[in-house]
Amino acid sequence: MQQPVTGKFGRLEKDLFEMSMESAHSLVKKYGDTIDLVMFANAFGGEYSGETGLNNRISSALFDDPVPSIRIENTSSSGATAIHVARSLVDSGSAHSILIIGSEKMTSVNTRKSSAIIASLLDPLERSAGLTLPSLAGFLANMYMRKYGASRESIAQVSVKNHRNAIHNENAHHMKSVSLSNVLASKTIASPLRLFEFCPISDGSVSLLISGDEDAASMSGKGIRIAGSAMSSGLTQISMREDILRLEVIERSSSAAMEQAGIAPKDIDFAELHDMASILEIVEAEAIGLFPRGSAWKEVLDGSMDPDGIMPVNVSGGLLARGHPIAATGLAQAHEAYVQLTGSAGPRQLKDPHYGLSVNMAGFGNSATCIAYEAN
Structure with a gap:
């Protein structure tokens, strides 16, 4: 690439x-x-x-x-x-x-029209019942906190981290930090999640x-290798899934991509995940196997996903702060993999990364594509 x-x-x-x-x-x-x-x-x-x-x-x-x-x-x-x-x-x-x-x-x-356009990817029956992508994220957050005892602050901290990361990304939509109190005081969009816990319209x-x-x-310039890529699709009807907390499309696609690359989660140096909402970064990190199920919320609080942590996640700012122009997002993740693996990420450069992983999800787990990147 x-x-x-x-x-x-x-x-x-x-x-x-x-x-x-x-x-x-x-x-x-x-x-x-x-x-x-x-x-x-x-x-x-x-x-x-x-x-x-x-x-x-x-x-x-x-x-x-x-x-x-x-x-x-x-x-x-x-x-x-x-x-x-x-x-x-x-x-x-x-x-x-x-x-x-x-x-x-x-x-x-306008925002209302944009929300209706994006909601068109949901199952018609569930859409007619009032389900939206933000409301599904709210359900997911409530279920995760109830099952694993996660604190409300741990989920909001994802937004704090990603906005802080985006300060060093000159292409990000929001290059401004937010405090934990800022996040928790912002407008409620889908309880318990607040405005700063959803990606902007970009x-x-x-x-x-x-x-x-x-x-x-034969080409001039630096390049990186796509060591593995895989897609997986799941049930469009969310209500028909056995466990909404399991994003099986990410489990399958990430496992297949890593198998192609000949690596395991422990070999990954950084990940760019599809944090349309703050809770998704936590659940996706567990689906990939970066952290044991039910534990990623603690890792956020401990700083494990920070740029200087044991598993940097969304160093670019992620969807929450870099922005989410729908079809551009997967390529923006690839861009971050490129600059990190070629040592050209500037002030957000990680130390000597060799493997990166990205997850680009369609809908709310309707489909997912996972790509493993390797430095040349």
Whole structure:
């Protein structure tokens, strides 16, 4: 994987096309002659921007000669899904070098409309009963605290940590720290979770290049290796799941990705997890096996997931503070893996990492894509 390019996340003036062109331009300028496929990861372009088929418009604008393009859509896991599919195509020999552009323009509508668009990924019957992604996160937090005796402060501390991490990420939506009292005093969204425990509505775009080992060796610049990638899908109907506290799609996808890479949880030096809500970082860390089930809340309080802890999680600021432009998120996680493993993360650089892991989840455990990264 060659150097990803990301712009600032947040409320941006540029439209979906302009953001996508901007993030892809430098990669095309440098590697354009080698690219034989463009993948455009985008979840809700039609709903937010009223435009579909944007992959063809982008491809034709970026290249003088025609380069085929496709759109990848897997709701909030669109970005990592595109990486997984691109890796499979390159490994099979069907393509040599694939440009992936992950973009979302979400601030073009008001918050109520945006919430309705995102809720469309839930099961229709459950949606009609009033379920939303925030309400599901609230249920999860209550169940987790009840089962494992977790303190309310431990879950809120995830937001404190990730906002603190984002101060050192110049592309983050929120580059401002929040205190524990700030988090707990913010507006209740889905009890017990508060406003600062949910990701903001963000615009953003990230582009990267996936190439085979032989092609990557001939390219200038640093690269990292995708050592493993796997997808898993689960029941869309949350009410039909045996245990909502078990995110089985993450258990399966992370296990398969680590098996491909020949590593175990103890070998991972850092993880970028899908913290759409604060409680999800805790439950996902346990699903991967980074910590025993029911214990991650204590590890948050002890600082184990801090950048200088035994298992740094969401050093980029995560979705909570970096932002969550839906289809760009999986690529933003890959960007963080790249800068960490090439020693180019600046003030948030970890000490000598060799393996990183990312989890990009669709919906509320409807699907998940896990990617293991290795330094060259």
